[in-house]
Amino acid sequence: MDFGFLKSQISNLKSQISNNGFTLVGLAVIIAITGIVLATVARVHSTMLKRDLAEELLFRGDEIKDAIDAYFKIGNTYPRNFEELLKDPRGVNPKRHLRKIYKDPITNGEWELIKDKAERIIGVKSKSEKEPLKKDNFPEEYKVFAGKTKYSEWEFISKPVTSLIPQKQKTK
Numbered sequence: 001m002d003f004g005f006l007k008s009q010i011s012n013l014k015s016q017i018s019n020n021g022f023t024l025v026g027l028a029v030i031i032a033i034t035g036i037v038l039a040t041v042a043r044v045h046s047t048m049l050k051r052d053l054a055e056e057l058l059f060r061g062d063e064i065k066d067a068i069d070a071y072f073k074i075g076n077t078y079p080r081n082f083e084e085l086l087k088d089p090r091g092v093n094p095k096r097h098l099r100k101i102y103k104d105p106i107t108n109g110e111w112e113l114i115k116d117k118a119e120r121i122i123g124v125k126s127k128s129e130k131e132p133l134k135k136d137n138f139p140e141e142y143k144v145f146a147g148k149t150k151y152s153e154w155e156f157i158s159k160p161v162t163s164l165i166p167q168k169q170k171t172k
Helices: 004-075 082-086 140-145 159-164
Strands: 112-115 121-125 155-157
Touching: 004 082, 004 121, 004 155, 004 159
Parallel strands: none
Antiparallel strands: 112 121, 121 155
């Protein structure tokens, strides 16, 4: 009997098995590298998204604060609700201090309203208890946010309020 043909088939089978083993190891390495790259990309994307949301929080908070300032300047009083910022009922021609009611970008919900003793809106802040990425090196207008550990500590309060608070007199 001639076993040469059988020997060559066995040899081919051994070669295929060792090549398949190498392919399997190579495939596992490629999958691991792809996983690491995807995890890194996801982390970077998440950080960018958080940064964008914080910037949007600053923009929207400022828009609302500026609208409250404008409302106050007309009649030395603060609005009772956001609708009064959308369409100021005082005066002959209703005035729009705010284009639309912005949502809190961090929670995608309503803002926590900061009110005075007369229950009028003097500012807003986020309801989010999340920790902000940025905690220092703020521009001058946001210096008060330095060191805050939660977005809910970032308060956008109308400037006329702070100008009405008596300042301590400097002593010589």
